[in-house]
Amino acid sequence: MKGKLRIAVSLALALALALCSIPMAPAAEAAGYTPPFTTVRIGLYTYQDDGNISERNFPSNNLQNVTGAGWGFEFGYFDGQRNFVPFGARVEDTNEVSVILDRNMVYSSASNSYIEGDSGAVVVGCYHLRLDGSYADYASARAAADTVDGGFVRYQNGEFLVMMGSYRSADEAASARAAAGISCAADSGSAYTVTVVQTRTNRILFEFDCGSRLNLAVRPIADEGVKAQTWHRKCIYYGDFVFMRNTGGNITVVNYVNIEDYLKGVVCYEMSPSWPIEALKAQAVTARTYLMAHTKKHSTEGFEICNTVHCQAYHGVGRATANSDMAVDLTAGQYLTYDGLLCDTYYASSNGGASENSENVWSLALPYLRGVADPYEADIAGTAANYYWQKTYTPSSLGAQLRAKHYNSSDVVKVDMTFTDMGNVYSITFTDRNGVRNTVSKADVRTIIGGLSIRYTVNGLGPSAGGALYVNEGIEVPEGLEGAYAIGGGGIEQLPTGELYAVTGSGTVEKLEVAGTAYGKSVSTGVNSSGNFVFSGTGWGHNVGMSQWGAYSMAKYYGKTYEDILTFYYTGAQITNTLVQ
Ligand SMILES: [Zn+2]
Structure with missing residues (x-):
């Protein structure tokens, strides 16, 4: 019993520490941001439906x-x-x-x-x-x-x-x-x-x-x-x-265009122009900020960013409507900043239920790119494109998949996964029949299985269905913290005794369960009864920053403004107007 409690305790502590490390919004008013130029250079590549850049000259x-x-x-x-x-x-x-x-x-x-x-x-x-x-x-x-x-x-x-x-x-x-x-x-x-x-x-x-x-x-x-x-x-x-x-x-073709005119050709391609105006406004601010935060992305090619989803979809104004243009006009000159600096406003189609800390997907920990549990996507799960996805492999085909990704593997007989506190996959380990183990983590957990997000389960095994609580199975109380205190069922208690509670991703306080039941931070499985490894996921994208479908839901079903949307997905960020000089 003591061992099980220790498991739970370590989780409570981890959660408490994680919560403490979430940065607070800066108290001071943002100082304003002035873009270094108002005409931007956009590389026009051939529009590929699959998002690939195959032709650029x-x-x-x-x-x-x-x-x-x-x-x-x-x-x-x-x-x-x-x-x-x-x-x-x-x-x-x-x-x-x-x-x-x-x-x-x-x-x-x-x-x-x-x-x-x-x-x-x-x-x-x-x-x-x-x-x-x-x-x-x-x-x-x-x-x-x-x-x-x-x-x-x-x-x-x-x-x-x-x-x-x-x-x-x-x-x-x-x-x-x-x-x-x-x-x-x-x-x-x-x-x-x-x-x-x-x-x-x-x-x-x-x-x-x-x-x-x-x-x-x-x-x-x-x-x-x-x-x-x-x-x-x-x-x-x-x-x-x-x-x-x-x-x-x-010949490389570059469109020299005013920032706001450029955005009128982005918003209508990154979202449907018929979406609620507040969602479109949120998209306009994120796209405007993303542009100016990424002006070096194609600098060796003679332009700031390209017109494909490699940067931001931009195919002119043929699809623009009065509604999508209005979203740009109503937010003209507005950027998202954190502590006075431009945010790196990543966004994607959907997050499947929770976004993720930037360092758990890529490497840099940015204070405004924190994982958030996303209750709003529940309303669009049935309509959003590619929201539910599944990849099924046999031991042989999973081995082949790994080899196609340049890993040395024969037939895979076992899959182990660990999850982040947000319930997204953090790492995945494939063990083949010779005992060779290959482990990938962060953004690679999506591509290694050909998945659409980092939020998925294997053979039905994953974090709890609500994505709320995760127990660090097998993880001991960190050295030096033995005897520390955590919030227990009766208040502040010394570890590792008592019933333990944690704040869930959706903000409720719940009692921690022990590992091996509904909750698990790591899972391990061989093939299922059909002889397969089935990866079942939700969400389409990299899981960092704003969910476009979440923004849609917030605006359409919850009456949220674009400021609500932006501050929900970008922790502690502020909307900053261009300084009038
Ligand atoms: Zn690009």
Whole structure:
């Protein structure tokens, strides 16, 4: 009996210690936060339904200005302060341009894009004739280009050159040069040249080559005060576009866009625009904060963050509604801070019943990323996507799964798991029939079994159904704490005697049970009666920070505000307005 009590006592102590270590909200008012820039750079990758980033650079990029009736673009570049510097080069007689590699390119109507090749109805050759001399400004070069057939302007390392024609080979260019009878040289561009053509034609509008130092920017033309909207790869975006060949290969496209306009293309993809406004507002603040907390994530690629779920889903404003836009407008300039610093506002679809301390999933313990028992998800468990999930393995297939993850294992005969105080899986150990043991912990407990969250059981064994109490089976009272006191059934009692109570994840006080019954912090099992290991889980995501479906439930069924939602999921955090300067 004494041994069993010790088990319970150690848990009470652990809980008490854990509760004491939860940081309190800072008392002082947040000082305000001012973002270092208001135009952000978003890398536009191909939208993959599975969230994978498989394509990020393209040989051909179409833009279509769809602002109102839609017309025209102007060309320039962005300086170090993110200001658009126009060349004065504009095209106003078409609303569709394509930025392509300066190689032999053929227009493909099947894909409405240009692909490398030199035969077809519409070919843009990479050989041009470069007229002698250069110009300091675009207008002078354009005037000169207008005097020759097929003339266009190339901006190259600080000067404007007059070019003409497009030919597929040096021979073709040489023949054209002889026929033209003017002083010029054949030129096939560099590995950094991009060519702007009118889409579906071989009409060259502009060329740009500043090596890897400077990149072409294309700005859609719109009336004063009207925000331009531009179609690019099945999505409609606000803002401008920059085309980079930093490594001399295919073109990376970066959307230069105002922070708030960017958010209007995030909120409507991270949540359904039809969700309650308070949930959408919570999403707007988390997404705004996440953006500015992760500006270094893709810095080596020339932009802040990407448009996939690798960072935040952003596919323009085609799905935005008045409701989702309002969520951004009503929270404009608001960030989530802790102790005056931006929070790392992780969020995910759902947590399955409880989120988790950041250090139990990754490594860094952040004071505002504490696990919380989530009673709100119960209302959406039946409707949230992928809320319930199950993975079933035989001893053989589980061994194969481990080998696929590069672990050395034969058929698995035993699985041991330990749980966090929130009832999420902390570690999992697989023992194979030769006695080889493989243990993974934290975020890996999700991927190792191909699961959707870290909240699951094995063969029905796990923390209590309510996810409330967990006994540290087999764990002794820590050395040096023998004889310490804990809260027992009769008040403060010396360990290890008496009935012991703990505060549960949902805030109630309950008597601790002994291990081996309903509660267990660690479980151990062989195959079930069907010969399988069955992992049954709830929740979809990494279990850190806000649950999007939880936010939905809080707003829809409990009348909670976005401040309630944010402070529930981010312990001790504050909403901070941008300082007005
Ligand atoms: Zn990314």
